[in-house]
Amino acid sequence: MTFTSTAPVLQDGLESPRRHLAVAMILLTIVLVVLDGAIANLALPSIALSLHAEAGSTVWVVSAYQLAVLVAILPCGALGEIYGARRIFLVGVALFTVASAACAFAGNLPLLILARFAQGLGGGAIMALGMMNLRAAVPQHMLGPIIGINAMVIAISAAAGPGIAAAILSVTNWPWLFAVNLPLGVIVLIGGSVLGQIEGAQRKLNAKALLANTLMFILFFCGADHIVTAPVSGTALIATALVCLFVLLRLEQNSGAPIVPTDLLAAPAFRVAVIASISCFCGQMLSYIALPFYLQHTYHMTPVLAGLYMMPWPAATAIIAPVSGRLANRFKTAWLCAIGGALLALGLLIVGFAPPDPRGIAFIAGTMIAGFGFGLFQTPNNRILLLSAPKARSGAAGAMQGTARLLGQTLGGISMSIIFAILPLPTALESAVVIASGCAAIASLVSLSRARYEVAGQPGLA
Numbered sequence: 001m002t003f004t005s006t007a008p009v010l011q012d013g014l015e016s017p018r019r020h021l022a023v024a025m026i027l028l029t030i031v032l033v034v035l036d037g038a039i040a041n042l043a044l045p046s047i048a049l050s051l052h053a054e055a056g057s058t059v060w061v062v063s064a065y066q067l068a069v070l071v072a073i074l075p076c077g078a079l080g081e082i083y084g085a086r087r088i089f090l091v092g093v094a095l096f097t098v099a100s101a102a103c104a105f106a107g108n109l110p111l112l113i114l115a116r117f118a119q120g121l122g123g124g125a126i127m128a129l130g131m132m133n134l135r136a137a138v139p140q141h142m143l144g145p146i147i148g149i150n151a152m153v154i155a156i157s158a159a160a161g162p163g164i165a166a167a168i169l170s171v172t173n174w175p176w177l178f179a180v181n182l183p184l185g186v187i188v189l190i191g192g193s194v195l196g197q198i199e200g201a202q203r204k205l206n207a208k209a210l211l212a213n214t215l216m217f218i219l220f221f222c223g224a225d226h227i228v229t230a231p232v233s234g235t236a237l238i239a240t241a242l243v244c245l246f247v248l249l250r251l252e253q254n255s256g257a258p259i260v261p262t263d264l265l266a267a268p269a270f271r272v273a274v275i276a277s278i279s280c281f282c283g284q285m286l287s288y289i290a291l292p293f294y295l296q297h298t299y300h301m302t303p304v305l306a307g308l309y310m311m312p313w314p315a316a317t318a319i320i321a322p323v324s325g326r327l328a329n330r331f332k333t334a335w336l337c338a339i340g341g342a343l344l345a346l347g348l349l350i351v352g353f354a355p356p357d358p359r360g361i362a363f364i365a366g367t368m369i370a371g372f373g374f375g376l377f378q379t380p381n382n383r384i385l386l387l388s389a390p391k392a393r394s395g396a397a398g399a400m401q402g403t404a405r406l407l408g409q410t411l412g413g414i415s416m417s418i419i420f421a422i423l424p425l426p427t428a429l430e431s432a433v434v435i436a437s438g439c440a441a442i443a444s445l446v447s448l449s450r451a452r453y454e455v456a457g458q459p460g461l462a
Contacts, residue, residue, distance in 0.1 A: 013139035014196050021194040022137040023146065026130055027153050029093055032184050033123045034157040036100070037065065039165035040116075043174040050174060053109040063225070064113045068120025069127065070217040070406055074259050075210055076125040077132075077399025081257065082203060085132040085395060086195045092125025093192070097185030103178035124402075131386050131398035136196030141329070143387065148325020148379040152318045201257070201392055209251045209259050216244035224410055228417040261396040264389050270397070272450045273337075273384040276443040277404040278411070280341060280377055283439030285412025287348060287370070290432035295363070297425060298356050312364050316371030317378070324379040333380035334451035340380075341444025343373025345437040352433035377443065384450075412436075 014022055040062050048058045080088040099122060102115035130150075138146050168176050223237030245260075252258035264270045288310075295306040327336055347370030354362030382401055389397035415435065419428045 013142070014137050018194050019137050021191065022196060023134065025188055025191050025194060026133050026137070027150065028184060029089075029126055029188050030130055030150065030153060031157045032093075032181055032188070033096070033126050034154050035161050035164065036096075036119065036123070036178075036181060037158075037161070039161045039168075039177050040065065043165060043169065043177050046169060046174040047109075047112070051107075051109045051112070057109060060113050061109075061116055063221075064117040065120040065123070066406070067218065067221045068117045069124045070221060070403075070410075071214050072121045072124025073128045073402045073406070074213055074396075074399045075205070076128040077261075077395035077397075078205055078257070078259050080125075080129040080132055080395035081201055081392060082205060084197060084199055085129045085136060086192065086197050088125055089129040089133055089195070090189060090192045092122045092129070093185055093188050094122070095119075096122030096126065097182060097189065100178045100181035100185065104175040104182075106175075127402040128399035129395055131382075131401065132198065132394035133195050135386060135391065135394050136198050140387070144328040144379070144383050145322060145325040147383050147386070148322035148328075151321035151325075151375060151379045151382070156314070156318050158314055198391060198394065203257060206251060206255070206259070209248055212244050212248040212251060213259050216241050216248060219244060221410070224414045227414055228421045257393065257396065259396075261389075261393065261400050264393060264396060264400065267388055269384055269388040269450060270400075272446055273381050273388070274400060274404045276337060276341070276377075276446040277381055277385070277401070278408040279439045279446065280344070280374070280381075280443035281405050281408025282412040282415070283344065283348070283436040283443070284374060285409040286416055286432050286436035286439065289413065289416045290429050290436070291351065291367070293425070294351075294429045294433070295360075297429065299360055299363075309360055309363060310367070312368045313371035313374070316368045317375035320372045320375035321379050324376045325383070328380040328383050332451055333384050334447050334449075336380040337377045337384075337447035338444045338451075340373045340375070340377030341440050341442075341447060343376065344370050344440035345373070345444065347371070347373055348433050348437040348440065352430055352437070373440070377447070381447070412439075 013019055044058045044061060047061060048054065051058075076088060076092065096119055099115050099118035103112055103119065106112035106115055131147075134146055134150070135143065165177060168180070219237045220241035223234045223239075223241060225234070226237065227234035248260060249258075249262065252260070252262070256263060265274065291310060292306050295301045295309055299306075299309075301309065324336060324340070347366045347368070350366030350369065351363055354366065356362075385401045385404075386394065386397050416432055419432050419435075423431060
């Protein structure tokens with residue numbers, strides 16, 4: 001079956017000032033989701049004490065959210081293409097906001113975990129369709145800089161999250177971490193009508209494929225969670241998840257618009273960008289887990305001071321991200337991504353092999369170089385993922401972008417768990433940094449392979 005969109009062609013962006021309001025609403029929603037993911041970890045000790053729960057069980061407050069996002073993101077991309085990006089995006093915002101209220105009023109841990117899962121479903125819709133709504137709002141020639149600003153907003157929000165959480169917890173209790181979402185969510189819902197609209201296409205969502213997608217991510221996530229403590233069962237769960245992926249691909253092999261966007265992955269530009277993104281985010285997650293341990297073990301820093309020393313990375317990313325968005329309009333994104341990946345690899349090698357000094361100058365320099373490289377890679381690569389897809393498939397492109405990021409981060413987390421399990425701490429930290437650098441180098445080389453069929457300033461569909 002060949003899929004042909006029946007959606008009307010949308011004009012190239014919205015008129016000002018509606019365009020600025022729409023972009024502001026989308027970015028505000030992204031801040032909402034990123035902050036919520038960044039602040040929850042810090043609250044776990046308070047939640048365990050308040051709800052009389054075991055510390056190990058409270059980890060599911062974070063894990064339930066991550067699992068729900070993984071389960072929801074690809075189907076929500078498809079739903080946005082079928083029923084309209086704005087409609088499903090706002091449904092996601094509404095669910096996220098209501099679930100935030102449920103988190104704030106949860107009286108026991110099971111209810112809190114359930115509410116966090118619902119939050120993740122809403123977050124999956126927001127993450128899947130944020131880019132599709134940006135594409136509806138902004139002319140194509142402005143999309144590169146806007147993607148850069150989006151990356152900057154994400155970096156700043158992620159960096160500010162722990163500080164905001166600490167400030168809230170210093171004056172009140174943990175439910176307010178979720179209650180602060182309510183006014184922001186209401187503002188987005190009230191102002192949601194300013195968003196542009198790409199009308200839905202006439203097709204049905206395959207229920208069997210949806211079930212296979214859900215089982216695939218649940219089994220993969222649970223397998224990753226058990227891979228170190230119970231390697232046999234963990235490996236079996238991951239293998240079963242791969243079987244579900246095979247079944248999912250078979251179910252949708254004749255679909256012109258499958259949930260897993262094999263039609264988009266057939267284009268080299270899109271496929272290479274996905275592979276590079278998974279590799280880069282795997283290296284990023286390895287680094288983000290290993291470097292705080294490195295600071296506390298090698299430099300004997302307190303957790304607070306270690307957190308401050310980690311700030312140069314997101315700060316550098318926030319600075320370079322909007323610049324790289326503008327550069328992507330003039331130069332081949334393959335070159336920008338290759339240089340960004342190489343800088344990320346170089347920065348991590350500096351951190352891993354520079355002799356420790358009392359002030360940690362080499363560490364700061366290395367993480368700044370890594371942050372610049374990460375920002376230089378991320379924005380052009382996201383631009384490729386979005387613009388190499390037809391407008392009618394923007395939902396699938398945005399969902400695949402989020403899936404690549406989450407999959408890379410999950411693989412990084414699994415790798416770090418395995419490294420911690422088989423190596424002593426000093427060797428584990430050095431090995432993790434080297435492997436992270438290798439992942440960044442792979443992202444650089446994979447991106448460079450795209451240069452031969454890419455035209456400067458264009459996404460390249462060949």
